[in-house]
Amino acid sequence: MALTLEETKRLDKLNFANGGGYSDFLSGVEKQDPSNDKFLFIGLGGKGCATIKSLKTEVYKKIKCPKGKDKPDNFEYLAIDSDKNSLEQMKKGGLGERGLSDTSQDQEVFGLSNESLVKILKGKGALPENITAWMNPTLSPEYTEQGAKGIRQAGRALLFGSEIKDLWTYIEHKLSNLHSNIQNGQDLNVYVFAGVGGGTGSGTIIDIPYIVREIAEKKGWEVRVYGYIFLPDTYTVEGKSAGHIVANSYAALQEIDMLMNLPYAGGTGKFKAKYHTGYEVESTEAIFKSCVLVSGKRGDGLVPEPDKFSKRVVIDNVISLVGQTKADSDTMLAHSFLDNRETVVRSAVNEFNEKVPRNAYFQYLGIGIGAMELPLDQMMAYVAKGVVDKMEEGWNKHATQQDADLTLRNYGLEPSIVGSQMMQKASLFHYDKAMKKGITKAMVSNGQWYQRIREQWETKNTELFKQWDNERQIRTSAIADNIERDFQARFTEPNFGIYFLKELLASRRVNENPLNGVLERIRKDYYEKGLQTLINGARDGKENALTNMRRIENGHSLFCPFDEYGKACVDSLVWENVEYLYDHYVRECLNEAMADLRKKIEEVEKFISIFEYLKEIVKKNYDMVMAGKMPPHAVYASQLLDFSKSEDDKSVKATKDYLDDLLMQKTSTGLVTTFETKVLEDREKRKILEDKQNGKKEFEAIPIFVNFLENEFAPLVRLSLEQFLTMKYDANTMAEAIKKMCDQLKRDADIIFPSGPCLSISDLPSNNWIIVPADAGQVKTAVENYIASVPDANVATSQDRNSIYWYNLIAGIPLFALKDIYSYEKEYKEKQQNMNKGVHLWETENENWKEFPLLNNRKLWENEGYYDKEEVDYEESVQRDTDCFLKSGLIQEIKENTDNYGFYKAYVLDDVTLEHGSEKILEWCEKTYMQAPHLDENGLIDTKSGLVNAMNQFCKEKGHNMQEVYIQNDSMWFVIKDEAGLYKAMRMQIFLYKKLCKTFELYQKCKNMVDQKNQVLAEAKKLNIDTERFANFVKAGIIQMDEKEALYEASTGNQKSITKYITLESWQKKFVVYSVFKKFCEKTDDRILKELDKDYQTFLKKVEEDDDIAAVFEERGETLVAKADEAVNQLNKVATQNDFATIGKADMPDILIDFYKRLKLYC
Secondary structure (H helix, E strand, C coil): CCCCHHHHHHHHHHCHHHCCCCHHHCCCCCCECECCCEEEEEEEHHHHHHHHHHHHHHHHHHECCCCCCCCCCCEEEEEEECCHHHHHHHHCCECCECCCCECCCCECEEECCCHHHHHHHHCCCCCCHHHHCCCCCCCCCCCECCECCCCHHHHHHCCCCCCHHHHHHHHHHHHHHHHCCCCCCCCEEEEEEEECCCCHHHHHCCHHHHHHHHHHHHHCCCCEEEEEEECHHHCCCCCHHHHHHHHHHHHHHHHHHHHCCHHHCCCCCCEEEEEECCEEEEECCCCCCEEEEECCEECCEECCCHHHHHHHHHHHHHHHHHECCEECCCCECHHHHCCCCHHHHHHHHHCCCCCCCCCCCCCEEEEEEEEEECCHHHHHHHHHHHHHHHHHHHCCCCCCHHHHHHHHHHHCCCHHHHHHHHHHCCCCCCCCHHHHCCCCHHHHHCCHHHHHHHHHHHHHHHHHHHHHHHHHHHHHHHHHHHHHHHHHHHHHCCCCCHHHHHHHHHCCCCCCCCCCCHHHHHHHHHHHHHHHHHHHHHHHHHHHHHHHHHHHHCCCCCCCCHHHHHHHHHHHHHHHHHHHHHHHHHHHHHHHHHHHHHHHHHHHHHHHHHHHHHHHHHHHHHHHHHCCCCCCCCCCEECCCCHHHCCCCHHHHHHHHHHHHHHHCCCHHHHHHHHHHHHHHHHHHHHHHHHHHCCCCCCCHHHHHHHHHHHHCHHHHCCCHHHHHHHHCCHHHHHHHHHHHHHHHHHHCCCCCCECCCCCHHHCCEEEEEEEECCCHHHHHHHHHHHCCCCCEEEEEECCCCEEEEEEEEEEECHHHECCHHHHHHHHHHHHHCCCCCCCCCECCCCEHHHCCCCCCHHHHHHHCCCCHHHHHHHHHHHHHHHHHHHHCCEEEECCCCCCCCEEEEEEECHHHHHHCHHHHHHHHHHHHCCCCCECCCCCECCCHHHHHHHHHHHHHHCCCEEEEECCCCCCCCCCCCHHHHHHHHHHCHHHHHHHHHHHHHHHHHHHHHHHHHHHHHHHHHHHHHHHHHHHHHHCCCEEECCCEEEEECCCCCEEEEEEHHHCCHHHHHCHHHHHHHHHHHHCCHHHHHHHHHHHHHHHHHHHHCHHHHHHHHHHHHHHHHHHHHHHHHHCCHHHHHHHHHCCCCCHHHHHHHHHHHHHHCC
16 A cells, blocks of 8 residues: 655654654653753744754753653743744644644744734835834835745834734743742743844844843843854855845844944943834843854855754754753853853953954854764664564465455354344244234235235334344444454464455455455355345245235135235245345445455555555665764764774674674564554554544554664663763773764864854864763763863763763854855845845934944955945044044043053933933023033133033933943953044944934034134124223324324334224214224234234333333323223213114114223223
8 A cells, every 4th residue: 555745754754864763763762851940942933943843852852851741841932933834834743853832821833923014015004103113114015924025124023013912922921931930040041043034033033032131121030041043054045035145144143243232332222112002122231141153164165954954053052051961060051151251252352463353243152063972873773674674574474265264254244144143133023813813815815914914014124123223233343343353363463463464354366366365255255145145045035925925815715825825925024124134234244344354454554565664764774874874963973883894893893793682582473573562552542542532643653663672672772872882892992982082073063153264263262061971980081081181171961871962162253254254245235235125124214224334344355355335434424423522522532541542431312311301401501501611721611521521410410311431341352542443443333323423413502502602702802802902002102093094103113004084984983992993903914913012012111111101101091091981971872872873873882882991991
């Protein structure tokens, strides 16, 4: 019987070539205890969700779970995606895989959707504000069953609707479950897995960690959030989709790079989102405590199947962290492995040469794994082949005709016997002499008596048929029980089995086959011959009775044999009953029996097809093992056993001899009987479940077969890694073997992160953990001796008895070190140039994350022949703005150390103040600061640090917030020694830069007000200086005024006219001193004034030396005062003021009075 595609897929789970194996189905392998900490694992998008499902499966296989559960009580899973079809696949389990639960009590999958958004988009309506706050205004996303179609903003938008309430509740519920019994020393950990190349994973990778943090913060819980980010080279797509994946990934990495450093931004940067009313996030925390970058490359190229490889590395890494893996100090490995080790990273970076850029964030982790595993699958493959060979011998039994005949007799299906048994259980119609009472000959002749008898018979038949139908059911059930009993006996008893059963039940005597099987014998001998003979006999008996009836009806004798006729009538009707019995009830018994047998034949044939297919897999696995081509469960796992070397390698031969000894202890008959008993037991269990659940349960051959092997060869399954090594090597070769094993482990544990030539990540701090079985003392000692010469290497122990793992972690990786970052950046920029929308999660006029710094450091461009004008222009803009910030005092250099440089501090207003407090600050500037200002060295109101510092003080006093942010902070990997360093720092700290830009706008408004007043003050100051000089020059005789004109005379004797009075207007002549002053100021330049000032100083010396000259000096001053008093008196008169008003100069009296009063002061 041919197998379905689904059946072969299930069987192929055992095939090594398909990544399957025996160990996936072993139940007796010792599992680890789970860590005491609490864990929530979240997968985002297709790649993240697939990781979650595989992780759940591996946790179930390797870590102890409570009875009846498929996860430890301190573990929770949640897969989030917008692809409904993909999520349906996530729910499916079986054959060694655990599906994700979607029950209301344990929801592990969540389908992202936003029905209101979809309706708005279809109707071309306006999007809500909580989406337009960040979405590209020209983007109009479309959604399908497959989700966000690769657009990051489309994926993110699915979080911004009423459906977020359910997701929020699911996450909160899972965190609550984990935190409900948390104790001191236990951490609440959240691991987020995502490929950032698609629409959903990349579109939600920023929001989900912050949603988790928000939920935990509101509950007052501490939570550690870790990220595992799959890079573009872990995808296996090509063409347009590949470019899409690269651009999305690059943009996501830019955003993560910035948000990892939010805590160091002094509150200037925040992640804010309003998903729905009452569901909002505002955080200054880092997006992840640690972030692991997962590549599909190692060394110079891609590993085989990078998608599977990278996922496997991540899963095994996590398994080591969430199980009871302990270091010698008894601390859990999870508490130390993902440590970012900032201090040692900073020390390493300080040692780099000048070619390595420092204006980047050295903050990511890279991981690598090497493994040596007990070759359980290889040994199981060897044993399985031996078992199958023996079972083929045990199945080599054939049925005979005698077996078929005996079986048929055991069924109790012979039609005459079945009919007789049914007739014995019911009372047939019979003749009674009382029936002839009142009967006449005429009633016999016309058939009237027969009709009366028939009516009685028909009445009797109702009860008879009911009895027969009941008896038919009893007989059918009894026959079915006989068939089933015999089937089970033949299935499991020695010398029979499934191949024997097929011959016994299904054989037909054709060609050279001498056997008619049970079904064929029933069909031919019972159904076609025996049953038909019985039916024909009943028909003959009926016909004889009818003949007697007709003879008597047509008789002419005066005497009528009433009894004979009545009995003939009854006999005809009874024979009709008998015919119906065989043709209906007995035939139905045969039909049901044959149908039952056909099902059993199908069942046997299905078993045989499955085991024939299974036998081929076992043989292929064996051939692969014996050829030394056994694939490890992951690329990084090395083999400890190569059967292809059994002729040359004594250690391999020792293993082979051990397995052969185990096989020798088993007989072919015993193996067949035991195995088929297990199959039969499973068959019974499936029947019970089918009856309870009203649905078909598929036969799962592989778990049964592997469990059978496990029970038969228990010592093999219980074999530990150390026992295997002890068996394989003698005392003299053991130490050298473990040394070679460690050499291989170290090579295999190379970091899966391809670094470029600018920075060898091997120069960064590493963290190596070699995990050995807890009960492998000899191995542990040998490994400890080996790592004595390996820097940063430690040994930890695990309850996993079958494996040694070498986990390698590199800390402090900057993104520019990624070998492919240049090509990623190029693809990303091309997408931007092609107006690709929605690549970044924030693309509005007010805030656009595409302005984040490029990841490929500018210092490295020249090496790659690369130049990005847009980035250069932006950096130059930052530099110009930074110069403005320095000049304004919004950035100030604070000398706080003994070196030749200081710290730069920025002053920025927070969002609330900028949005709601700007008017208050402007009012303060006008009414407070400008009235009692800080003055600069020129006596003007300070518009630089004085203004900024005063503004800062005002904000502190009035409840506004002006933040003082040190630009040199712990996220910086270089010291800002000068303005060039400051420019680099400002480009890195874009949130601070943007906040400074906004603060500068408000500062500029304040400065503009101050500048206006400073202009007035400057003019007044100049007027005072000019007035004082004028008065001095008049008193010194430098300026001379006669009746017709005014002139000034230099020490050289040269005279120059200031003004002739005839040219003046009437009012100017009247107030001629003022007119001369104005003309003098207009006509003299700095050179002349400098010369005249020198003459004045010479005159002052003469005044000091000569009393007569001093008297003249004083007299001239008194004269000038008198003229000023006279002018002021005149100007105070109403008539004078009216005269000025008449000529359109109503304000002139005040100007003149101010001048003459000031003139008096300097006289």
